[in-house]
Amino acid sequence: MTSLASETSAELKPEARPPAATDGPLYGSQRPRLLTLPGVSLSSAGQEAVDLAERAGLTLDSWQRFVLDKGMSERADGNWAAPEVCVNVPRQNGKGAVIEARVLWGLFIGGEKQILLSAHEFKTTHNTMKRIERLIEGCPDLRKRVKQFHKTVGREGIELHDGRELKYIARSRGSGRGFTADCVIFDECMILGDDAMSALAPTADAVDNSQLWYLGSAGIGHLSQQMARLRKRCLTSLESGVPDPVLAYMEWSINQHRAECVQGCTEHDDIDSVESLLRANPGVGYRLQVEKSMQRRLTMGDHLYARERLGVGEYPSDEADTWQVIGEDAWRSLAAADAHPEARHPDGSPIPGVVSFAIDMPPERSHAAIAVAGPWRGGTHVEVPEHRPGSSWVVERAKELHERWKPRCWVVDAGGPAGSLIPDLEDALGIKVVSPKTREIAQSCGQFYDAVIDQSLSHHDPAPLATALAGAQKRPLGEAWAWSRRGEGVDISPLVAVTFAKWGLLAEVEDDVDPLDNIF
Structure with missing residues (x-):
């Protein structure tokens, strides 16, 4: 050759x-x-x-x-x-x-x-x-x-x-x-x-x-x-x-x-x-x-x-090439219809500071996803309450979820496409958004993967999340790895969001945003 x-x-x-x-x-x-x-x-x-x-x-x-x-x-x-x-x-x-x-x-x-x-x-x-x-x-x-x-x-x-x-x-x-x-x-x-x-x-x-x-x-x-x-x-x-x-x-x-x-x-x-x-x-x-x-x-x-004009194509993969990182059977086995974060009082009202939320979107900004994670039966339960086209809806929906759940943090990768939402989020929520560093992004992916393998993770098997996992692969990040799309047209934002939400349960959280910070 x-x-x-x-x-x-x-x-x-x-x-x-x-x-x-x-x-x-x-x-x-x-x-x-x-x-x-x-x-x-x-x-x-x-x-x-x-x-x-x-x-x-x-x-x-x-x-x-x-x-x-x-x-x-x-x-x-x-x-x-x-x-x-x-x-x-x-x-x-x-x-x-x-x-x-x-x-x-x-x-x-x-x-x-x-x-x-x-x-x-x-x-x-x-x-x-x-x-x-x-x-x-x-x-x-x-x-x-x-x-x-x-x-x-x-x-x-x-x-x-x-x-x-x-x-x-x-x-x-x-x-x-x-x-x-x-x-x-x-x-x-x-x-x-x-x-x-x-x-x-x-x-x-x-x-x-x-x-x-x-x-x-x-x-x-x-x-x-x-x-x-x-x-x-x-x-x-x-x-x-x-x-x-x-x-x-x-x-x-x-x-x-x-x-x-x-x-x-x-x-x-x-x-x-x-x-x-x-x-x-x-x-x-x-x-x-x-x-x-x-x-x-x-x-x-x-x-x-x-x-x-530049030959940057969108190439689908055969079905055999899907589920490259986490097997479909392993993922489906974690689905539990009755699972939910143990984050509510007996009257059904949310317990403040127990769950964490995260937001992500693909590079072309075609969709955005909001994910939540919380403790459940000694492990972690994850959900994707929102996955919609565009991004104009994200801040308002995040404000609604924040007022109801009062989560311990919101996680957004400042270096990713959703990073542009951080200033508006902090204004609307009155908190400091948590942005993982490079090593923490790798740690979050490793923790999510380990939770699946250890069967300490549960979910309701939402279609956007399953589709994202089927189309995801690894990309090197230092000596570890992070999520990457298999090809153009694959939206893994629900997967990235739940990964960050789970990581946010143990992340260090700074104090609320000082209103004067937004003046300068």
Whole structure:
């Protein structure tokens, strides 16, 4: 496997790198940030595809030639080194040209009897069809080998005189069934469901030397299940150093800063920098402009800009990857319908100073959670009384809970997204909010984990908390660990909140806020 480090743009031969000029146009990185290959190949058909595309009037960028070279590498026996190829690159960078070059090679040089091309929306496939037809029409040597351009609805494609075919397939549960393909190309693979995969992927199983090509942009959540599987295989390969035996994966993206990044972090990327735009977009300088591309951040906002232009995707995980830290069975076994904090007088009124509350929210601030913890039968009971969209409701609801329960403390991580609520909370509640230090965050996670293992924790099995646990994983924090999300779109704020609430039962609590403190 070629390592990621050896494939960065710094390692390119001079002729493969766009011209550098301080006063001229800027060019995007011609090599992917994430790259894994199945192994060392002896040859590649990629140059044949590049040369044929050139004859047809299609001049390819360096990054497009790189994709074809690596994706069409061959083993010693002449078979594909990578039977599966995935290209993950933001929109408008020119991935369509890669598809066109690969199709032309398969039809006119590679001897592939049948190529299937599909996209999420058939209009995308139709546009690709028109571009391929124009390339063929503009090259007499290719045009004379075409028997017919089929344009009848449901039978769209290209048929050569020798029987080779390119078929354009609408994506559905039954599309492609009954075909046998040498190559299947999935365009817009960030929207590729299991129904389409089960219908189209097996069409290549009966061909000795077949290929599946996946091309798309950053994942958009649950619709990106197949791309998530491919990406995970790449990351697993890079982390373990063991090459995936059949996959070539190439991704242009940035590694965006995370909520836990400290100021001055150099491991991750800023979404507002030109360097990030260039790293994620190989088409800058060819078909994308720096200023216009960066202005899209104003149009779309940070989240959409990061996804659509910088390749920061949302990738779901298969069910087998859930409950990584605490097993589902262990968690469910702690559910007790009659459990509640032992924090009430015989008349049912709350006992002041017995329970603690905590607040947390995810980095995108889409939701917020309020949790409570209190003693119960020698252990601790935790609940999530509130988990709602947004955060505008939090302070008022906290005030209501505070007046009723008079807890010993409220816990909020000052360095986390909910930290911005602390001044308003202290004003509304008249207390000093407890903010755990880094070592205390790690301690709180360890204490929560130990309580689950020791079965000294109870809960009512609220759905938000179970969902958070299913989607949580560990991140290193010094020599210990803290909670981390498995991926974008996973909200673990209920879990973080109950962890802090439990920790707050024994935390040191400062005196109430002096009203004069808020004047200065």
